[in-house]
Amino acid sequence: MSKLSKNFFWGGSIAAHQCEGAWNEDGKGLGMMDLVTSGSVNQDRIIVDEKTPEYIFPSETGIDFYHRYKEDIALFAEMGFTALRISVDWSRIYPNGDDETPNKKGIDFYIKVVDTLIENKIEPIVTLYHFEMPVAIIKKYNSWLNRKTIDLYLKYCETMFKSLKGKVKYWATFNEMNHIDAKSNHSDFFTYFVTGIQYSKLENPVQVLATCGYNMTLASIKAISLGHSIDAENKIGCVFGLTPTYPYSCNPKDNLKALEITFRDFYQIDAMVYKHFPNYKIREYEELGLDFSISEEDKLAFEKNSLDWLGLNYYASEVEIDKKDNSLEDAFFGGVKNPYLKDSDWGWVIDPDGLRYILNLLTQKYDLPIIITENGLGAVDKLENGKIHDEYRIEYLREHFKQMKLAIKKDHVNCIGYLMWGPIDLVSATTGEMKKRYGFIYVDKNDDGTGDLTRYRKDSFYWYKNVIETNGGEL
Numbered sequence: 158m159s160k161l162s163k164n165f166f167w168g169g170s171i172a173a174h175q176c177e178g179a180w181n182e183d184g185k186g187l188g189m190m191d192l193v194t195s196g197s198v199n200q201d202r203i204i205v206d207e208k209t210p211e212y213i214f215p216s217e218t219g220i221d222f223y224h225r226y227k228e229d230i231a232l233f234a235e236m237g238f239t240a241l242r243i244s245v246d247w248s249r250i251y252p253n254g255d256d257e258t259p260n261k262k263g264i265d266f267y268i269k270v271v272d273t274l275i276e277n278k279i280e281p282i283v284t285l286y287h288f289e290m291p292v293a294i295i296k297k298y299n300s301w302l303n304r305k306t307i308d309l310y311l312k313y314c315e316t317m318f319k320s321l322k323g324k325v326k327y328w329a330t331f332n333e334m335n336h337i338d339a340k341s342n343h344s345d346f347f348t349y350f351v352t353g354i355q356y357s358k359l360e361n362p363v364q365v366l367a368t369c370g371y372n373m374t375l376a377s378i379k380a381i382s383l384g385h386s387i388d389a390e391n392k393i394g395c396v397f398g399l400t401p402t403y404p405y406s407c408n409p410k411d412n413l414k415a416l417e418i419t420f421r422d423f424y425q426i427d428a429m430v431y432k433h434f435p436n437y438k439i440r441e442y443e444e445l446g447l448d449f450s451i452s453e454e455d456k457l458a459f460e461k462n463s464l465d466w467l468g469l470n471y472y473a474s475e476v477e478i479d480k481k482d483n484s485l486e487d488a489f490f491g492g493v494k495n496p497y498l499k500d501s502d503w504g505w506v507i508d509p510d511g512l513r514y515i516l517n518l519l520t521q522k523y524d525l526p527i528i529i530t531e532n533g534l535g536a537v538d539k540l541e542n543g544k545i546h547d548e549y550r551i552e553y554l555r556e557h558f559k560q561m562k563l564a565i566k567k568d569h570v571n572c573i574g575y576l577m578w579g580p581i582d583l584v585s586a587t588t589g590e591m592k593k594r595y596g597f598i599y600v601d602k603n604d605d606g607t608g609d610l611t612r613y614r615k616d617s618f619y620w621y622k623n624v625i626e627t628n629g630g631e632l
């Protein structure tokens with residue numbers, strides 16, 4: 158099948174708390190993921206108030222990207238990456254959240270990483286918030302429930318926009334803030350990842366989620382205006398984790414249910430594309446009796462700007478049914494199991510067509526440039542004699558690339574890049590494991606703490622290199 162455009166971004170995505178380690182080095186403050194223990198597919202990660210020696214906190218060491226970024230970026234360059242999405246850990250820059258001045262060593266680290274990327278002809282794409290808020294903000298200001306947090310976030314964004322001006326053009330304001338919609342299937346995890354607040358501890362969760370969701374959306378649009386004013390060249394987007402939702406049958410009621418679940422993830426994008434907080438959401442909040450109003454000043458903030466691009470994190474699809482009977486099995490991400498699709502070892506349904514579906518849906522709704530900011534397969538890899546034969550990963554990616562290409566070539570979706578999640582093995586966000594590996598590069602680190610962190614090229618490393626070399630021509 159034909160090649161993609163020559164400017165297409167081929168690369169990967171990583172997040173600070175999952176790879177950097179060095180959790181208390183060079184003035185870094187405590188970040189929210191520093192308080193989350195390791196877990197597994199059967200054992201939930203635990204969120205603690207304070208670190209205690211009985212638990213393992215995988216973010217403490219990550220894969221030591223903080224000290225090995227040069228080696229890792231050289232490997233990405235060897236594969237031919239033209240883009241890498243990283244995140245800045247807010248707690249490295251403002252360790253207490255409300256510090257007068259930023260931590261210079263934290264800024265210097267990201268300048269060094271970005272400079273190394275540029276030297277290697279890799280476009281840096283920087284996420285400003287990927288589950289990495291200083292714990293001090295949660296404790297002192299109650300996270301996104303307090304509008305003071307918007308000011309602190311904007312001050313941090315300004316520091317980063319200015320520090321990386323002229324080097325970074327592509328920014329994402331937030332990663333997956335859509336997981337906290339008042340209508341979502343709430344899990345302690347995703348609420349915590351996004352806000353640092355634990356869902357199960359809330360007395361009035363719907364109010365809290367609505368307020369946090371609104372404040373983050375406002376913070377995001379204000380950050381876009383700020384970033385554009387600092388450098389008109391900046392292209393500022395926001396990253397969403399989206400799951401296409403299919404009706405279980407052609408029963409119209411199943412269809413309506415699927416539609417409802419699909420659209421719960423879109424109000425923040427609507428607000429940032431259509432330049433006003435959506436009226437349907439305002440009516441919903443009124444009906445729920447929430448304490449919610451939008452000031453004239455906020456309205457102006459929404460009117461002033463809009464997203465330059467959309468980031469899509471795509472892993473799985475869902476199936477919804479209006480009335481579930483006991484013969485149907487529950488699916489990992491909600492809804493019921495899809496009889497046509499297989500699951501990964503972690504129960505995540507594998508659906509390459511879903512990628513084409515969601516790319517089309519986004520295009521029909523917004524017609525913006527889209528970067529696939531995450532996609533990939535978490536699997537158990539076996540290291541034998543320095544080799545990892547991960548044909549299953551190649552197969553997964555090949556099928557997704559075929560659908561991505563169809564979306565671009567046949568459906569005219571303006572998808573400008575593909576960034577594979579975790580191009581180097583890193584700590585899993587949902588389970589805290591190393592065992593759930595995504596990478597083209599194997600990292601010798603195990604969940605029991607053994608391993609010497611040596612990096613190995615997997616078979617998929619060479620395969621992806623060829624995909625990039627042929628610009629998607631050979632899959």
Ligand code: BG6
Nearest residue numbers: 172332398535584585586587588
């Ligand atoms: C996304 C997150 O939702 O899923 C990443 O943005 C995360 O941070 C990825 O790592 C995959 O999830 P997991 O649990 O397999 O690491």
